[in-house]
Amino acid sequence: MAFEPLDANFETKVRESFDRQGIMATLGARLTRVAPGEVEIEVDHNPGLTQQHGFFHAGVTSTIADSAGGYAAFSLFPENSSVLTVEFKINLVAPAAGERLRAHGRVIKPGRTLTLCEVETYAVKDGAEKLCAKMQMTVMRLDGRPDKPEEIPAG
Numbered sequence: 001m002a003f004e005p006l007d008a009n010f011e012t013k014v015r016e017s018f019d020r021q022g023i024m025a026t027l028g029a030r031l032t033r034v035a036p037g038e039v040e041i042e043v044d045h046n047p048g049l050t051q052q053h054g055f056f057h058a059g060v061t062s063t064i065a066d067s068a069g070g071y072a073a074f075s076l077f078p079e080n081s082s083v084l085t086v087e088f089k090i091n092l093v094a095p096a097a098g099e100r101l102r103a104h105g106r107v108i109k110p111g112r113t114l115t116l117c118e119v120e121t122y123a124v125k126d127g128a129e130k131l132c133a134k135m136q137m138t139v140m141r142l143d144g145r146p147d148k149p150e151e152i153p154a155g
Contacts, residue, residue: 003037003107006078010036013079014071017147021067029064031071037107039071044100056096056132061103061121065090065135068105069117073139074147076110082147086114088137096132098123115139 007013011034018024018031024041027049033040041064043049043056051057066085074083105119121133 001037001107003076003110005036005076009079010034010075010077013147014039014075017074018067018071020149023063024067027060027063029067032102033104034071034075037072037076037110039068039075039105041068041071041103041105042100045098053095054097056098056101056123058090058092058096058133061092061096061101061133062088062090062135064101064103065105065119065121065133066137068103068121069119069135069137070105070139072105072107072117072119073110073115073141076107076115077141078143080144080146082142082145084140084142086138086140088135090133090135092133094123094130094132096121096123098125098130100124101132102129111141113141115141 029043103121109116119135122129123132
């Protein structure tokens with residue numbers, strides 16, 4: 001489905017916001033694709049991101065999926081707005097075993113306040129991709145609240 005972004009600078013807005021996410025830097029995640037209503041995020045295998053069997057930890061899978069879906073929605077939002085996840089459900093359908101993970105988020109139904117997204121996450125091993133997780137999520141558009149860091153009061 002083709003969507004029209006409400007901000008002509010949507011790709012720059014998404015990339016700048018992604019670059020401010022400390023968790024993405026901590027994971028070593030990369031924003032590899034930004035299109036209206038679609039975003040892809042990848043992260044390379046690293047022993048520090050695994051569970052006891054050597055697979056990517058479900059927390060890593062969930063984290064990149066959450067950001068891929070959220071940024072897919074954010075790509076359609078107007079200037080001077082921001083995005084927050086309201087809820088998500090993730091099904092872990094296969095071990096996340098591979099050299100990298102790739103989360104592909106896409107908007108299913110945009111709304112004025114709430115947007116429904118779907119994310120498929122693949123483990124990439126020897127050039128082949130295997131679906132390892134499927135997420136459905138709802139995000140909220142916050143109008144009049146720019147996507148910029150705010151000072152958090154101490155205490």
